[in-house]
Amino acid sequence: MLKRLFYISIIAAFFSISGLAQTAGSGTDVLIVLPFENTSGKGEFNWVGESFADSLSDLLKVPNLSVITNEERKLIQQRLRIPLTTLPSLATSLKLARESNATLLIAGRYVIVPASSDSAATINVTAKIIRVTEGRFMSEVIDGKQITRDINLNDALGNLQTIQGQIAYQILYQRDKSLPYSQNQLIEAANKVPARAFEAYIKGLLTPAVESRENYFKNASRLYTEATPDGVYSEAALELGHLYLTQRKGNDAINSFERVISANQKCRDKARADKKPAQCGDENYAEASFYLGLIFLQQGNFESAMATLRPLTDDLKLTTVYNALGAISVQASRAEKKNPAKAAAQLTEGVDLLKKAADSSPDDVNVRFNYATALFLIGNMNEAADRFRASIVANPRDGESYYLLSKVLETLKDPTAKDIDDQAKRFLTDNNRYAKLETEWQKTHTVPEISLRVQQPARKDFVAVIMSRRPIPNNQAQPNETDALLAQARALIKNGNDDEATATLRRVLVGEPMSAESYLLLGKINLRRGDIDQAINQFKTSIFWDNRLIDAHVNLGKIYVEKGDCLQAKNYAASAMEIDAENQDALALQRLSERCSK
Numbered sequence: 001m002l003k004r005l006f007y008i009s010i011i012a013a014f015f016s017i018s019g020l021a022q023t024a025g026s027g028t029d030v031l032i033v034l035p036f037e038n039t040s041g042k043g044e045f046n047w048v049g050e051s052f053a054d055s056l057s058d059l060l061k062v063p064n065l066s067v068i069t070n071e072e073r074k075l076i077q078q079r080l081r082i083p084l085t086t087l088p089s090l091a092t093s094l095k096l097a098r099e100s101n102a103t104l105l106i107a108g109r110y111v112i113v114p115a116s117s118d119s120a121a122t123i124n125v126t127a128k129i130i131r132v133t134e135g136r137f138m139s140e141v142i143d144g145k146q147i148t149r150d151i152n153l154n155d156a157l158g159n160l161q162t163i164q165g166q167i168a169y170q171i172l173y174q175r176d177k178s179l180p181y182s183q184n185q186l187i188e189a190a191n192k193v194p195a196r197a198f199e200a201y202i203k204g205l206l207t208p209a210v211e212s213r214e215n216y217f218k219n220a221s222r223l224y225t226e227a228t229p230d231g232v233y234s235e236a237a238l239e240l241g242h243l244y245l246t247q248r249k250g251n252d253a254i255n256s257f258e259r260v261i262s263a264n265q266k267c268r269d270k271a272r273a274d275k276k277p278a279q280c281g282d283e284n285y286a287e288a289s290f291y292l293g294l295i296f297l298q299q300g301n302f303e304s305a306m307a308t309l310r311p312l313t314d315d316l317k318l319t320t321v322y323n324a325l326g327a328i329s330v331q332a333s334r335a336e337k338k339n340p341a342k343a344a345a346q347l348t349e350g351v352d353l354l355k356k357a358a359d360s361s362p363d364d365v366n367v368r369f370n371y372a373t374a375l376f377l378i379g380n381m382n383e384a385a386d387r388f389r390a391s392i393v394a395n396p397r398d399g400e401s402y403y404l405l406s407k408v409l410e411t412l413k414d415p416t417a418k419d420i421d422d423q424a425k426r427f428l429t430d431n432n433r434y435a436k437l438e439t440e441w442q443k444t445h446t447v448p449e450i451s452l453r454v455q456q457p458a459r460k461d462f463v464a465v466i467m468s469r470r471p472i473p474n475n476q477a478q479p480n481e482t483d484a485l486l487a488q489a490r491a492l493i494k495n496g497n498d499d500e501a502t503a504t505l506r507r508v509l510v511g512e513p514m515s516a517e518s519y520l521l522l523g524k525i526n527l528r529r530g531d532i533d534q535a536i537n538q539f540k541t542s543i544f545w546d547n548r549l550i551d552a553h554v555n556l557g558k559i560y561v562e563k564g565d566c567l568q569a570k571n572y573a574a575s576a577m578e579i580d581a582e583n584q585d586a587l588a589l590q591r592l593s594e595r596c597s598k
Contacts (some may be wrong), residue, residue: 018230027575028065029066029103029175030067030100030103031065031103031104031106032067032068032097032104032106033052033056033057033060033068033070033106034053034073034096034105034106034107034112035050035053036052036053036109036111036125037107037110040110042114046206047203047206048110048112048123048160049110050089050202050206051164051198052108052110052125052127053070053073054189054202055161055164055198056164056167056168059068059186059189060168062172064176065175071099073096075101076096082096090107091544091545093105094132094545094546097130098132098548103132103133104129104130104138105129105130106127107127107128108126108127108151108167109125110123112157120156120157121156121157121158122154122155123157123160123163123165125152125153125154125163125169126151127151127167127171128151129175134482135516136515138174148587149174151167151171151174152550153166158195161193162187162190165186165187165188165190166186168190169185169186187521193224194224194226194228195408196223197221197223197227200217200219200220200223201215201220201233203216204217204220204236204239210243210247210381213243214243216264217237217240217243218236220236221236221240223232230266232263233363234260234263234284235284237256237257237263238256238257238260238284238287240256241253241288241292242459245295250295253292253295254292256288257288257295258292260288261285261289261308264285265445279527283354289308289311290309290321290324293305293312293325293392294324294456295453297327297328297454302328302332303332305328306325306329309321309325309328310348312325319360319364319367322353322357322360322459323353324454326349326350326351326352326353326356326357326370326371326452327370327452327454328350328452328454329347330346330347330354330370330373330377330452332350333346333350333377334448347374351371351374354374357370357371358387363394363550365391365394365395366455368387368390368391369391369400369452370453370454372384372390372404373404374452376388376408381408381411381412382412384404385405385408385412385414387402388401388408389405398427399423399425399428399434400428400450402420402421402423402426403424403434403437403447404450406418406420406424407441433449436449437450485504485508486505486517487517489521493524497527498525498529501521502522502525505521505522516544516549517542519538519541519545519552520538520539520542520550520551520552522538523535523536523537523538523555524551527555527559532563535558539559540552540556543556548578550579550583550586553573553582554576554585554589555574556572557571557572557573557589557592558592560572561589561593564596566593569589569593570594572589573586573589573592574590576589576590
């Protein structure tokens with residue numbers, strides 16, 4: 001259920017809104033959008049909540065704002081074992097945002113009133129912007145006062161995309177008042193897909209049944225084409241391509257992926273003719289190209305595979321791309337029988353690409369084997385021997401590596417060749433494989449039956465690869481009133497001025513009810529005053545908003561040791577040690593909890 005895997009920030013500096021100048025706002029933030037909550041009690045409108053996450057994640061891709069895509073968010077959510085089928089609580093949402101390195105979180109809810117005989121269906125939406133680091137709602141200074149404002153909109157459900165454009169604009173405007181574009185530009189960008197096609201596409205993303213998903217995506221494509229005769233709904237075509245790929249419908253998958261690529265090229269040509277920046281969904285193009293190239297490789301169509309994948313090497317300097325294209329180049333060289341010069345050039349290109357893959361991912365077992373095999377084919381036996389040995393260390397039962405290494409060592413007149421050959425015989429027994437390889441080797445001194453290894457990655461794995469390469473902006477938090485008040489409260493507590501500190505912390509919580517540190521400090525004050533029950537509540541609230549605050553875990557553990565509740569004490573000792581196993585207070589609590597029941 002993914003929409004995009006290759007991200008525009010990796011390929012080039014393209015943005016969601018054509019022709020926008022760079023904003024001069026504050027430093028780069030990282031933003032994540034969660035699906036909005038359907039409070040209507042009508043499950044048939046759940047797709048609307050997902051559409052907010054999908055649409056806003058696209059619309060908010062502007063300079064100085066890095067957006068965690070909807071697909072990235074789902075991947076992180078799965079890794080944290082947070083169900084995709086239910087909306088997380090606010091505390092869990094903050095945990096998800098922190099895991100994503102996000103600094104801003106967009107959450108919301110909506111109520112839909114269904115259509116009646118005399119009125120169309122309407123939607124009322126409330127969106128909130130939360131600063132993740134501080135755990136507080138975004139506020140702004142108006143007439144000298146710090147004001148927190150929700151974003152509230154009410155309109156016909158048919159105008160959903162217009163609403164999403166308006167919300168995107170208000171989010172950006174609250175963050176930076178000097179925006180270089182208008183709300184109408186955001187609304188226009190939000191409505192680039194016909195409403196009914198967009199609805200069908202989102203429903204397809206949310207539907208697990210394969211046949212129903214296929215029908216939704218087909219309908220989305222049809223509705224898009226009806227409204228835009230020369231256009232292609234690339235996102236729907238991309239999803240169909242992957243759907244067919246999983247069903248092993250190769251020709252249908254090829255057709256869908258080629259539609260994505262063709263639409264991208266047509267868009268680029270038009271942008272070039274109009275002398276405008278190209279905003280052509282390059283991430284969809286890259287993903288479609290990669291998987292199309294792998295299909296051609298599986299079909300033995302090396303020329304088409306190389307032509308499809310080669311443009312990606314400069315844009316996506318990824319091990320997976322280098323390895324795939326390098327393997328294809330080598331395979332094409334081995335298949336070329338009529339033109340020796342062409343075969344040599346292909347082999348050289350393959351070696352170069354596989355070297356890049358090996359340099360960027362030296363521990364990848366497939367890359368190790370492929371690069372070693374390529375070195376063997378060009379006659380670089382000394383380095384090939386080293387690479388094959390490393391491949392065998394990584395996979396001690398790899399009969400093909402043993403076999404090729406034995407041939408390398410024979411060429412080098414290495415006395416260990418016989419021992420390695422014996423290992424090859426041991427692991428190449430299935431279907432009399434060793435004998436077949438040896439028969440061909442004795443005839444031609446070639447190994448055509450040993451193919452290079454290219455594994456088709458799952459889409460979620462490709463997201464993980466992209467995310468691992470994505471730079472994390474260096475966000476320096478700007479001093480604000482909250483920071484100053486918290487610093488003041490800490491100083492007051494240190495000096496024993498608990499009443500004044502409490503008043504200061506209450507001021508913080510008025511504007512920032514999710515301030516975890518405020519609850520932590522209040523807990524310490526109540527603990528010092530002997531109000532144990534209130535201290536427990538404060539510490540637990542602190543953990544609720546930020547479970548990384550080790551002081552809250554430690555203090556709760558100590559309280560439960562005093563109460564003789566050893567199980568609770570041990571639980572908090574364990575959670576404190578998970579946060580920082582070298583923290584002296586956590587270690588002391590662990591020792592206390594271990595002695596608790598003795």
